[in-house]
Amino acid sequence: MSDLAIPLSPELSFLPAKLVRQAYMIGLDSGEALFRRGDMPVAIHCLRAGEVRLVRYSRDGREVVLQRSRGGFFAEASIDAAGYHCDAVAAVPSRVLAVPLVPFKAEMDANADFRRAWGAHLAAELRHLRNRCERLALPTARERLIHYIDSEGQDGVLHCDQGLKSLAVELGITHEALYRTVAKLEREGCVAREGRGLLRLLR
Amino acid sequence: MSDLAIPLSPELSFLPAKLVRQAYMIGLDSGEALFRRGDMPVAIHCLRAGEVRLVRYSRDGREVVLQRSRGGFFAEASIDAAGYHCDAVAAVPSRVLAVPLVPFKAEMDANADFRRAWGAHLAAELRHLRNRCERLALPTARERLIHYIDSEGQDGVLHCDQGLKSLAVELGITHEALYRTVAKLEREGCVAREGRGLLRLLR
DNA sequence: CGTACTTTTGAATCGCATCAAATCTGGTGG
DNA sequence: CCACCAGATTTGATGCGATTCAAAAGTACG
Numbered sequence: 001m002s003d004l005a006i007p008l009s010p011e012l013s014f015l016p017a018k019l020v021r022q023a024y025m026i027g028l029d030s031g032e033a034l035f036r037r038g039d040m041p042v043a044i045h046c047l048r049a050g051e052v053r054l055v056r057y058s059r060d061g062r063e064v065v066l067q068r069s070r071g072g073f074f075a076e077a078s079i080d081a082a083g084y085h086c087d088a089v090a091a092v093p094s095r096v097l098a099v100p101l102v103p104f105k106a107e108m109d110a111n112a113d114f115r116r117a118w119g120a121h122l123a124a125e126l127r128h129l130r131n132r133c134e135r136l137a138l139p140t141a142r143e144r145l146i147h148y149i150d151s152e153g154q155d156g157v158l159h160c161d162q163g164l165k166s167l168a169v170e171l172g173i174t175h176e177a178l179y180r181t182v183a184k185l186e187r188e189g190c191v192a193r194e195g196r197g198l199l200r201l202l203r
Numbered sequence: 204m205s206d207l208a209i210p211l212s213p214e215l216s217f218l219p220a221k222l223v224r225q226a227y228m229i230g231l232d233s234g235e236a237l238f239r240r241g242d243m244p245v246a247i248h249c250l251r252a253g254e255v256r257l258v259r260y261s262r263d264g265r266e267v268v269l270q271r272s273r274g275g276f277f278a279e280a281s282i283d284a285a286g287y288h289c290d291a292v293a294a295v296p297s298r299v300l301a302v303p304l305v306p307f308k309a310e311m312d313a314n315a316d317f318r319r320a321w322g323a324h325l326a327a328e329l330r331h332l333r334n335r336c337e338r339l340a341l342p343t344a345r346e347r348l349i350h351y352i353d354s355e356g357q358d359g360v361l362h363c364d365q366g367l368k369s370l371a372v373e374l375g376i377t378h379e380a381l382y383r384t385v386a387k388l389e390r391e392g393c394v395a396r397e398g399r400g401l402l403r404l405l406r
Numbered sequence: 407c408g409t410a411c412t413t414t415t416g417a418a419t420c421g422c423a424t425c426a427a428a429t430c431t432g433g434t435g436g
Numbered sequence: 437c438c439a440c441c442a443g444a445t446t447t448g449a450t451g452c453g454a455t456t457c458a459a460a461a462g463t464a465c466g
Contacts, residue, residue, distance in 0.1 A: 077327070077329040085330070109315055123280035126325070130257075133335050139455070172339060172341075176447090376454075379414085
């Protein structure tokens, strides 16, 4: 493919050079679909820029967002599936690196190190999701936010460079509720805001 | 081990006989720990009876349940970890099948079919968790219940043999809220209850 | 038959969603 | 540089739904 010099990043570091060479970049306009439900997977996808959403439609036609990816692999669970179980649609203009499935699977069979790295990747994803489920089961915005800083932040400090509004979506609450919760925690001295995207947990 | 004739079940069907022979059964009393945070994983665990909870403790000592397993593999994400990231404690007297890690990993390296089966298992787990996250992000008990029947039930029919109370935990709401929600949906004719553990979605 | 648990309903309170509006911010083009 | 615009941030008011505490009725099991 013409798209050489693909910038390295943590989520790609374990991909063997052989696979990176065979990968190709896909550009998506806002609203454009990468794949549709039922399509046969032909590649592993890694979001490099923009935002892709995995969506399904309930029987009454409402759209349900299954996953919001802002970077890294997505729909990894469909590698072995006969068809995707949802649509992948770009929410904003995006760039997706596609690693063809055939060489990917061949590498999985041949390369034990790569297998372990991919397994570790999936394991991290599992832990992450379990954590998120646990957080979303908490009853109040306050508890969810503190749980989030505890588990996603580093040493009690959270970098939310995307703004609080998108954090609210992640927490499953409205942005108003989140703003109010942050303000209250700040008043109580439990949390300090430093700059635009920094939350420090004091406790 | 003396525990021969381990009954087969869907979640064990893909385990090679060789591994099943090397597995051993662990009995746990209520409250007994299978492993503690920091312990080095020595086996893959599959819950055969009872209930095991993966728990962590927040800095203020409160217990946080990361996962409630009522059957099947749990803490699969720790296969490659240097230590568990949580405690595993039986909530009721339980029986756990332990498949030693060394032969498990050896089989993963040697047996491509098994690798695929395990990969599919992890993929299913991922899809399941994403679904659950999506559900827990829904704002009302009503929407969560309908989403649950849609996605976990079969053809609009849900078998909740554990009773509505444990379903409430799964939905992240109190059992009172769930009882009221079911009653209201029934009055509206959206849901029919058939026997103790059957919910049919009419819509 | 008694005990423990689930199921069910009631009442009071609290927190969040919703609708609305004002302010702030970064970025664009004149 | 400044005007302007789109989006994020913030605060307010209101209603609904869930939590909480409480209690009664049903059910399984020894």
